[in-house]
Amino acid sequence: xxxxxxxxxxxxxxxxxxxxxxxxxxxxxxxxxxxxxxxxxxxxxxxxxxxxxxxxxxxxxxxxxxxxxxxxxxxxxxxxxxxxxxxxxxxxxxxxxxxxxxxxxxxxxxxxxxxxxxxxxxxxxxxxxxxxxxxxxxxxxxxxxxxxxxxxxxxxxxxxxxxxxxxxxxxxxxxxxxxxxxxxxxxxxxxxxxxxxxxxxxxxxxxxxxxxxxxxxxxxxxxxxxxxxxxxxxxxxxxxxxxxxxxxxxxxxxxxxxxxxxxxxxxxxxxxxxxxxxxxxxxxxxxxxxxxxxxxxxxxxxxxxxxxxxxxxxxxxxxxxxxxxxxxxxxxxxxxxxxxxxxxxxxxxxxxxxxxxxxxxxxxxxxxxxxxxxxxxxx
Numbered sequence: 607x608x609x610x611x612x613x614x615x616x617x618x619x620x621x622x623x624x625x626x627x628x629x630x631x632x633x634x635x636x637x638x639x640x641x642x643x644x645x646x647x648x649x650x651x652x653x654x655x656x657x658x659x660x661x662x663x664x665x666x667x668x669x670x671x672x673x674x675x676x677x678x679x680x681x682x683x684x685x686x687x688x689x690x691x692x693x694x695x696x697x698x699x700x701x702x703x704x705x706x707x708x709x710x711x712x713x714x715x716x717x718x719x720x721x722x723x724x725x726x727x728x729x730x731x732x733x734x735x736x737x738x739x740x741x742x743x744x745x746x747x748x749x750x751x752x753x754x755x756x757x758x759x760x761x762x763x764x765x766x767x768x769x770x771x772x773x774x775x776x777x778x779x780x781x782x783x784x785x786x787x788x789x790x791x792x793x794x795x796x797x798x799x800x801x802x803x804x805x806x807x808x809x810x811x812x813x814x815x816x817x818x819x820x821x822x823x824x825x826x827x828x829x830x831x832x833x834x835x836x837x838x839x840x841x842x843x844x845x846x847x848x849x850x851x852x853x854x855x856x857x858x859x860x861x862x863x864x865x866x867x868x869x870x871x872x873x874x875x876x877x878x879x880x881x882x883x884x885x886x887x888x889x890x891x892x893x894x895x896x897x898x899x900x901x902x903x904x905x906x907x908x909x910x911x912x913x914x915x916x917x918x919x920x921x922x923x924x925x926x927x928x929x930x931x932x933x934x935x936x937x938x939x940x941x942x943x944x945x946x947x948x949x950x951x952x953x954x955x956x957x958x959x960x961x962x963x964x965x966x967x968x969x970x971x972x973x974x975x976x977x978x979x980x981x982x983x984x985x
Contacts, residue, residue, distance in 0.1 A: 654972030662965030666720035679732030680946030688713035734777030744774030789852030913944035
């Protein structure tokens, strides 16, 4: 883990960038000089544009589907016609009133449809996409389930009870090892993995949790009763590694990146090395940029972006050395959180939501590939 002095040194060395087409030198971590607030109230870097694609309680443009309450975790899916679907959970708290919805885009980015892909559930927080083209929507409640959903609602959603009944948050598919990692949003939560009997079939398999006995290496141990009834899954296995409020998770070059909100950390789990590491810890790397870690997504080029729950409503880029800088901000929005970051198949559009006041889902278009190299953007 970097010390604060090391972090500040890295930030200083990589803090200046020449503005594209000019000679002015600007700080990569300065949201005032490097970014601007556009007509939609979104603060973005130069050469990026935004549009609002959905607002809670209002029919999505050209459709009859009213966008859901409290949009949360999301993902995009390429479709056979060259378009894509953006799916979004509803973290609404009333039992049976949440679920997930979708917006469909054609190859040109025009909205062509919207609708529900899951209904009758509660507090669908985050989730994860599978490589076979389905969305895993996770309920963040006692005995919450994982639901496998079609990204355009063409077939009914299916509950996957063997993936465990607990305070689910997010999921990430490790293709190389044919397992799915699952985070748990509890102060004493675990990091789980589901090992399907057959890859791409989630109807059968084994739920395991990460453990570490004193002086021993990390180990994955079977959870005896994935139903969690009467004993919650996190209390069934001794020596479980505890994580303070597991949040978003995604795979980057075969390594799982995940966040914990209770201690505001970003972790990695490397399955090849069977090792945990802390990439970001705000008690060490205090720079005023990343706070309230929540959902995260990795771009196709391996860049990690983290959405903030509260804080100053930013999506923040995280480098492997722990350095950070903001790429999107919603200034002036209060009592909300940034949710559901996901890139379209081309990697040029980033979708995300502000969950409340009002709930709205945005699309940010621009040269996202510019962020793939270390240091600030070449703008």
